[in-house]
Structures are given as C-alpha cells and as structure tokens.
Amino acid sequence: MLPCARWLQPALVFFSSALLTWGGNCPPSCLCPDPHTVDCSGQGLTRLPDSIPLDVRRLLLSNNWIPRIPSDFLVLYSDLVYLDLRNNSLSQIEPGTLSTSSRLVFLDLGSNNLTEISKGTFGESRSLIKLRLGSNPYLSRVSKDAFQGLTSLRELELERNALSGLQVGALSQLPSLRLVRLEGNPWVCNCNFANLFTWLMENRHKLPNGDLECSLPMDGRTVALSQLSQESFRKCQETLTLTDLLIIIFSGISVSVAAIMASFFLASTVHCFQRWSKGSKGDDEESEE
Secondary structure, eight states, X not given: OOHHHHHHHHHHHHHHHHXXXXXXXXOTTOEEEETTEEEOTTSOOSSOOSOOOTTOOEEEOOSSOOOOOOTTGGGGOTTOOEEEOOSSOOOOOOTTTXXXXXXXXXXXXXXXXXXXXXXXXXXXXXTOOEEEOOOOTTOOEEOTTTTTTOTTOOEEEOOSSOOSOOOTHHHHTOTTOOEEEOTTSOOBOSGGGXXXXXXXXXXXXXXXXXXXXXXXXXXXXXXXXXXXXXXGGHHHHHSOOHHHHHHHHHHHHHHHXXXXXHHHHHHHHHHHHHHHHHHHHHHHHHHHO
C-alpha cells in the first residue's frame, strides 16, 4: 500500500461518515449542504418540517405555503442566526415567537400575507441586523413599539406594503438604523403624516431609493415628498387632534369637579361656623340670666 493511502483511507471514512450523519439529520425533502444549514426552499411545504437539527444556524424556508409559525417553534434553536421565510402564506407572527432568538441576525418575512406588526412581535432580538418585511400587500399597520428592543437593527425593509401612515416612534427607537425602505406604500399626506415627513426629511440619507410619493387628502393627487415642505403641514399645527380634544374635555371636567368640591367645602365650613356662632351666643345669654 502506498504511504499516502495510509492517511487517505481514514480521511475518506471520516468524511463519508460525516456526510451520512448530516444526511441522516436532514429533514425529508430538504437539503443540508453543511452541518448547520437546512434548505427547504421551494418544496411546497404547508407546515414547518420535522426533525430540524437543534444546532441549525441557517434555516431556509422560502417559496413554500407555510401559513403560521408556532409560538414555541424557535425555543430549541438557540443557535439560529439566519431565518428565511420569504414568499409563504404567513398572516401573522404571534408576539413572543421570536423572543428566544437571541442570536438571530437576519430575518426575512417578505412576500407574505401579514396584516399587522404589533408590539412584542420580535421580542428582544437584540442581535437582529437586517429585517425584511416588504411586499406584504395587506400590511397596513405597524405598532409604535413594533421594533422595540432591536437596538442592533441596521436595515429595515417596509416597501410595497399597504401602509398609509407610520408612527415616527417605530423608527426613532432604532439607534443603529442605517437604511430603511418605504417606497411603494400608499402614503397619505395628511396631518397624521406630518411627523413622519419631518423624520424623513431629517433622515433622507437612509432612504436608498430616493424620493417617496404620497397622495394629497383633498384631491387624491400623488406628489413626491420633495415637492412638499413643513409649510405644507402648517394647518395641522392649528388643528386640534382627538387627543387634544380629550385633554381639553377631561381638563374641563376636572376643573368643574374641583370647583364643585371647593364650593361644597366652603359652604359646609360657613354653615358650621354659623351654627357654632349661634351656639356660642345662646350660651352667653344663658350665662347673663
């Protein structure tokens, strides 16, 4: 036997056994090109695959028909850093589903049927750097605290959704944000859009695709944001919002209640003083007799 064959044969045995091990842990209809990657893309799956290795780091599930993710699905996959769920049938992500993904860096939920991103959706995924939520045609609402805790997030994609407005707090609480995609949404340039407009003008360098467009509430005409200015929203500062009206109403009620209580207390005090005065006068008259 040649000298090189002495070490070549054990090496072949090792790699063969390793390949068999990887293949044995790989879910049916999926590919596992390395010990930490599971690729189930484009397999027509209607639910999450079984027997996913616990030490998986890259999980590719795009281009399937998966309708939901169980809230406890990611509990066992603490090493997961890359999760691709693009182009499935997801309609919602239950709060807390991603709370255990402390190492997750990349998450793609684009091209699904999401309708809302609520508070606590992403838990405390502080390692998340890139989040894709674009091309969800029914996504019309993003909570102000939807991205709370994502302190490392650098890229956020919200393009081509059904957003007509967005609270500035959802973006301003992302200290590491470098890029945000918002194009292709049916933005409405009303008073609710005023604060977002200010934020966009101050952070236009974070918009990779240039100018955005919005429709005017009066005639529905679409204009580019570059054609607008703070003066365009000046009337919004003169208009009382529902919150302002409620504050005024409750303030008035509180003042009225306080005035009534003060009047009652004052009247009671005067009445007691009068009774005390009469009693004292009667005692003095009896003493004189």
